[in-house]
Amino acid sequence: MPIMTDPILIIGAGPTGLTAALELSRFGIPVRLIDQALHVATTSRAIGVQARTLELLQQRGLAQRLIELGNPCLGARIYGNGK
Ligand SMILES: Cc1cc2nc3c(=O)[nH]c(=O)nc-3n(C[C@H](O)[C@H](O)[C@H](O)COP(=O)(O)OP(=O)(O)OC[C@H]3O[C@@H](n4cnc5c(N)ncnc54)[C@H](O)[C@@H]3O)c2cc1C
Numbered sequence: 001m002p003i004m005t006d007p008i009l010i011i012g013a014g015p016t017g018l019t020a021a022l023e024l025s026r027f028g029i030p031v032r033l034i035d036q037a038l039h040v041a042t043t044s045r046a047i048g049v050q051a052r053t054l055e056l057l058q059q060r061g062l063a064q065r066l067i068e069l070g071n072p073c074l075g076a077r078i079y080g081n082g083k
Pocket residue numbers: 011012013014015016017034035036037044045046047048049050
């Protein structure tokens with residue numbers, strides 16, 4: 001049941017703001033999301049999505065769609081100090 005209140009203003013439509021909007025909306029709390037950027041970003045800021053993030057998205061019914069849109073990574077190597 002929607003909660004009768006003025007919309008919560010969320011400034012910034014990055015992952016933090018979008019997650020806040022999603023969580024508030026799940027409880028029926030209206031939100032207004034604004035961002036100073038005039039356009040969506042065209043460069044990647046999330047080459048990888050962590051397993052825990054997927055778990056949280058799964059609880060919200062979003063993980064499967066994200067996996068379908070992504071490229072599964074079965075292994076990785078991290079280099080540091082020239083090694
Ligand atoms: C090149 C790059 C690669 C990355 N790769 C990964 C990765 O593979 N995996 C991963 O988990 N993370 C990755 N990250 C980190 C990830 O992008 C950040 O942790 C994440 O974007 C942080 O989210 P946020 O919502 O806190 O901030 P942001 O994504 O910075 O979003 C903040 C938003 O607020 C808006 N804003 C700011 N100030 C105002 C204002 N005064 N008024 C209105 N709007 C405002 C901005 O325009 C922006 O849209 C990467 C980052 C970069 C730069």
